[in-house]
Amino acid sequence: MVRDFIPSTANGEILLTTRAHAIGKVAERIEIDEMQPEEGALFLLRRAGIGSPSVEDRQLAHEISEALGGLPLALDQAGAFIEETPSSLAEYLAFYKSEAASLLDRRGEVTEEHKSVAVTFSLAFEMVARNSAVAADLILVCSFLAPDAIPEEIFSKGAPDLGDNLAALANKPLELVKAIGEAARFSLIDRHPEKKMLDIHRLVQTVVRVGMNEAGQRLWAERIVRAVNRTFPYPVEFANWNQCERMLAQAQGCAGLITDFDLETAEAARLLNQAGFYLKERARFAEAEPLLVRTLAIRERIRDVDHLEVATCANNLALLYAHQGKYDKAEPLYVRALTIWRKARSPDHPSLATCLNNLAALFSNQGKYAEAEPLYLRALAIREKALGPDHPNVAASLNNLANLYYKQGKRAESEPLYVRALAVLENAHLPDHPSLAATLENLGLLYQAQNRHAEAEPLLCRAAEIRKKREEG
Numbered sequence: 001m002v003r004d005f006i007p008s009t010a011n012g013e014i015l016l017t018t019r020a021h022a023i024g025k026v027a028e029r030i031e032i033d034e035m036q037p038e039e040g041a042l043f044l045l046r047r048a049g050i051g052s053p054s055v056e057d058r059q060l061a062h063e064i065s066e067a068l069g070g071l072p073l074a075l076d077q078a079g080a081f082i083e084e085t086p087s088s089l090a091e092y093l094a095f096y097k098s099e100a101a102s103l104l105d106r107r108g109e110v111t112e113e114h115k116s117v118a119v120t121f122s123l124a125f126e127m128v129a130r131n132s133a134v135a136a137d138l139i140l141v142c143s144f145l146a147p148d149a150i151p152e153e154i155f156s157k158g159a160p161d162l163g164d165n166l167a168a169l170a171n172k173p174l175e176l177v178k179a180i181g182e183a184a185r186f187s188l189i190d191r192h193p194e195k196k197m198l199d200i201h202r203l204v205q206t207v208v209r210v211g212m213n214e215a216g217q218r219l220w221a222e223r224i225v226r227a228v229n230r231t232f233p234y235p236v237e238f239a240n241w242n243q244c245e246r247m248l249a250q251a252q253g254c255a256g257l258i259t260d261f262d263l264e265t266a267e268a269a270r271l272l273n274q275a276g277f278y279l280k281e282r283a284r285f286a287e288a289e290p291l292l293v294r295t296l297a298i299r300e301r302i303r304d305v306d307h308l309e310v311a312t313c314a315n316n317l318a319l320l321y322a323h324q325g326k327y328d329k330a331e332p333l334y335v336r337a338l339t340i341w342r343k344a345r346s347p348d349h350p351s352l353a354t355c356l357n358n359l360a361a362l363f364s365n366q367g368k369y370a371e372a373e374p375l376y377l378r379a380l381a382i383r384e385k386a387l388g389p390d391h392p393n394v395a396a397s398l399n400n401l402a403n404l405y406y407k408q409g410k411r412a413e414s415e416p417l418y419v420r421a422l423a424v425l426e427n428a429h430l431p432d433h434p435s436l437a438a439t440l441e442n443l444g445l446l447y448q449a450q451n452r453h454a455e456a457e458p459l460l461c462r463a464a465e466i467r468k469k470r471e472e473g
Contacts, residue, residue: 002016002023002026002027003026006026006027017032019120019124019186019187019188020185020186020187021184021185021186021187022185032072033070034069034070034071034072034201035065035070035071035072035075036070037062037065037066037070038062038065039065039070040061040062040064040065040066040068040070040072040075041058041061041062041064041065042061043065043072043075043076043079044061044064044065044075044078044079045057045058045061046079047075047076047078047079047080047083048078048079048082048083048089049079049083050082050089057089060089060090060093061089063093064078064089064092064093064096067093067096067097068096068203069201069202069203071117071201071203073117073120074104074117074203077103077104077116077117078092078096078103081103100206101118101206101207101210104116104117104118104203104206104207105117105118105119117203117207118207118210121188121203121204121207121208122207122211124186124187124188125139125188125204125207125208125211127185127186128182128183128185128186128188131182131185132179132182132183133165134165134166134168134169134179134182135179135180135182135183135185136165136183137162137163137165137166138155138166138179138180138183138189139183139188139189139200139204139208140208140212140220141154141155141162141166141220141223141224141227142183142189142198142200142205143200143204143205143208143209144205144209144217144220144221144224144253144257145200145224145228145250145253146249146250146252146253147199147200147201147202147205148199148249149195149197149199149246149249150197150198150199150200150250151196151197151231151246151247151250152176152180152196152197152198153196153231153247154227154228154231154250155169155176155179156169156170156171156172156173156176157170157230157231158226158227158228158230158231159171159227160230161223161226161227161230162223162224162227163223166179180198188200188201188204189204217261218261221257221260221261221263222261222263222265224254224257225254225257225258225263225265225267225268225271226265226267228247228250228251228254228271229254229267229268229270229271229274230267231247231250232244232247232251232271232274232275233247233274234270234274236274236277236278236281238430238432238433238434241278241281241282244274244275244278245278248275248278248279251271251272251274251275252275252287252291254268254271255272255275255290255291255294258271258272258294259294264298264301264302265298265302266302268298269295269298269299269302269309269313272291272292272294272295272298273291273292273295273312273313273316275291276288276289276291276292276295276316276320277292277316279291280292280316280319280320280323283323285320285323285324288320289317289320292313292316292317292320293317295313295316295317296310296313296314296317299313306340306343306344307340308340308341308344308345308351310340311336311337311340311341311344311351311355312337312351314333314334314336314337314340315333315334315337315354315355315358317333318330318331318333318334318337318358318362319358321333322334322358322361322362322365325365327362327365327366330362331359331362334355334358334359334362335359337355338352338355338356338359341355347382348382348385348386349382349386350382350383350386350387350393352382353378353379353380353382353383353386353393353397354379356375356376356378356379356382357375357376357379357396357397357400359375360372360373360375360376360379360400360404361400363375364376364400364403364404364407369404369407369408372404373401373404376397376400376401376404377401379397380394380397380398380401383397389424390424390427390428391424391428392424392425392428392430392433392435394424395420395421395422395424395425395428395435395439396421396435398417398418398420398421398424399417399418399421399435399438399439399442401417402414402415402417402418402421402442403442405417406442406446411446411449411450414446415443415446418439418442418443418446419443421439422436422439422440422443425439431466432466432469432470433466434466434467434470436466437462437463437466437467437470438463440459440460440462440463440466441459441460441463443459444456444457444459444460444463445460447459448460
């Protein structure tokens with residue numbers, strides 16, 4: 001159809017709009033991005049006929065623009081509603097928060113040259129579904145996830161949890177790319193091939209989800225939580241921090257699904273625990289706490305109160321509180337975890353050493369050195385026996401015990417422990433690990449306190465370089 005409108009000579013140009021994605025053989029493709037909040041706010045104010053907006057009007061228009069994701073058609077509909085009703089910007093924002101689907105389906109009465117947002121996206125989704133059930137399910141999954149930077153691993157590694165259609169994409173990268181291509185045909189999703197990530201507009205999400213009944217929404221929420229859980233790295237450790245960060249927004253989005261649909265499952269608890277533990281490791285405590293609190297609550301409901309998984313959750317939440325200096329909240333959780341582990345595990349199990357070490361650190365931070373020392377020594381002995389003398393966890397115990405002695409002014413006892421810990425970490429070939437930086441710094445500060453500046457300087461410089469590299473990375 002387009003060919004009939006293209007000029008036969010080089011004179012003049014014609015601009016046509018379409019949701020079709022692949023049009024390179026017909027004409028030059030100029031992708032139109034969403035409006036930025038300021039631009040969208042200005043467009044909304046003009047469309048609504050608000051000629052001399054107050055400061056409050058500008059702020060409300062900005063909020064509406066952000067809520068609508070800068071989509072011009074949606075902003076045009078909002079302006080038409082405000083003008084024709086008539087209503088205020090504040091009223092529209094309140095209506096949108098409570099009845100978004102209804103407003104997205106309402107086109108202005110005066111201007112009918114374009115269908116509503118809801119109809120436009122619904123028709124596009126129906127066309128995708130007609131062509132490919134796999135692509136349609138892919139869009140459904142995206143409609144429940146955080147809208148930006150959706151990792152494609154969810155559809156490859158997590159495929160077995162996403163229903164029969166998407167299960168076929170597991171470990172089949174070419175089939176996945178084909179499915180994404182079908183899903184993107186009418187611009188319902190966008191792909192960033194260099195990052196292997198997808199984006200979906202939040203209004204597409206709203207329209208697609210509203211088209212489902214409650215049972216269907218719950219089914220997909222359950223599937224998605226399982227898939228994201230399967231994809232989130234385990235265990236959370238320094239080596240996979242980048243992958244954890246890549247998956248974090250989706251894990252946090254799943255936390256909302258877990259709450260909204262009351263999904264108290266083992267997979268939900270594991271996902272929340274992994275995401276919360278990662279956030280704790282990155283010192284993002286405010287984000288970590290609700291995830292770890294919810295994890296413990298779910299584990300307590302689906303497991304016996306003395307189950308090992310309950311102990312793990314209690315320990316992780318205690319770690320979070322201890323890092324924030326909330327010792328009164330941390331100690332009873334550590335004691336609870338230690339009690340469960342002592343009942344269920346052998347006295348030489350590494351998990352027991354972990355909890356002993358954490359409780360000792362709590363006592364040390366409170367200045368209770370006499371209570372901390374035997375716990376550190378016991379943790380070190382367990383780790384040496386269970387893991388071997390050259391394991392990084394042994395280095396952690398050595399470093400912690402050395403810190404305890406250093407705090408008490410026992411520098412002669414600290415030094416050989418720091419030196420041994422450093423040797424273990426060096427032999428483990430962990431050149432950028434935070435534990436290596438901490439041990440280098442601790443030994444360097446010890447030398448500095450002894451006026452051994454020539455020995456201290458290279459250690460402190462190296463520790464600073466590791467930290468700088470980690471921050472930049």
